[in-house]
Amino acid sequence: MKAARIYGAKDIRIEDVDIPDPEDDQVQIKVKYCGICGSDLHAYLQGWGLPKEPHPITGRTLPITLGHEFSGQVVKLGKNVSNLKIGDKVAIEPVIACGECENCRKGQYNLCIKAQAKDGAGNFLGFSQDGGFAEYANVKSVFAHKLPAGMNYEIGALAEPTAVVYEALKRSRLRAGQDVAIMGAGPIGLLMALLARIAGANHIFIVDLSEVRLHKAEELGFINTINPGKEDAAETIKGVLPNGVDIAYEAAGVQATFDTALKVTKRGGTLQIVALFGRPITFDMTKDLIMQGINIITTICYNNSFPQVLGILNNNKDLFDKIITKKISLDQLVDQGIKEISADKQQVKILVSAED
Structure with a gap:
């Protein structure tokens, strides 16, 4: 079968x-669609998250078949599989976990x-075990979730990134009527905004330097978009909400947006980290956090969320379909996929198909 194998930085x-x-x-x-994620970009550009030595669970090292945001159809069953049948349409939860350690037994298998x-190395298919940029993939049946009737494979491929923001939603304990600010209008930031709105958030502010991405947010119906290159984001938000927002979602992963998130979070509020940070950041623990009573919460992937996420996607298919901006073939993965998504701010989610 055809597969996109990564051997190291800039070598797919x-x-x-x-x-x-x-x-x-x-x-x-049989993989139908696999989305390109920001972590795939980091893997390609910097070799981030790739196993240079045998992974403690899979034993795998490079090369690995990349890709972890995928959907497809069941074509073969292991002899002990009873929850699925051949022909089932599924979305894949790509977590690698032992199922036996303390955290796995508590249901926190994302923290295996x-x-x-x-x-x-990452504990995901596509990093430490073969993933979805291929014609076929083998996955544990418990991590293959049936798509709701009528859901297409394209929307099914959005389940994984939507699960990332759903986990942040859970961890932040967003309640209907609360006010939020989202730092970053990339794929994760836009998905975060959509879920916050579906959950009943009141004011939703979206902050990004890219006018193209802010325009995409506006296409999705968000009116409170802010370009910090043109106006002070904190002043603008506090002009509407003098005390700040209940929850700030950091979906950009850089020092400047982290600083803004701290400034706009109300005293006693929550700063929820959604993004990965490419380099260390600094803050004043006493002045910025302790004296303000701000809680910083982090997430890593998700657990026990895919059924709920698939329900949300199914109830809002037309809305989430707008997140998909391009479809390409597997042969085009690098030049028209990974490289383009790093350079073209108009691209939100690019889906890759291995089918001819």
């Missing part, structure tokens, strides 16, 4: 590889203790 090769039959607890998926790799 489209190759013909064999795929074994699924293991006893696995199903084999055994999945911690010394070299920082």
Whole structure:
């Protein structure tokens, strides 16, 4: 089968590889669509999250088939699989977990203790086990979630990034009527805004330097968009809400947006981290946090969320379809996918298909 294999930074090769039959607890998926994520971009540009030494659970090292935001159809069953049948349409939850450690037994399998790799390799398919930029993929059946009737594969491929923001929504404990600010209008920031609105948030401010991305937010119906290159975001938000917002979602992952998020969060409020940060940041623990009573909460991937996320997507298919801005073939993954999404702010979610 055809697959996009990553060998290291700036080294992705489209190759013909064999795929074994699924293991006893696995199903084999014919991949329909796989989305390009910001973490795929970091893997390509910097080699981020890739296993340079054997991963503690999978034992895998490079090369790896990239891709973790995917949907597809079940074509083969492991002998112990009873929850799925051939022909089922599914979205894949790409977490790698042992299922046995303390955190896994508590249901926090996204924080699997055994999945911690010394070299920082990610505990995802597409990083430490073969993923979805391929014609077929083998996945544990418990992590293959049936799509609701009538949902297409394109929307199904949005389940993984939507689960990321749904986890942030859970962790921040957003309640209907609260006010929020979202730092960043990239794919995660826009999905965060959509879920906040669906959850009943009152004011939703979106902050980004890109006019193109702010325009996309406006196309999705968000009116409180702010370009901090043209106006002071904190002053603008506090001009409407003098005490600030209840929750600020940091979906950009840089020092400047983190600083703004702190400034606009009301005393006693929550700063929810959604983004990954490419470099260390600084803040004054006493002045910025303790004296303001601000709680900083982090997330890593998700747990026990895919059924709810698929329900949200199914109830808002036309809305989430606007997040998909381009579809390409597997052969176009690097030049028209990964490189383009890093340079073209008009692109929100690019989907890749391995089908001819």
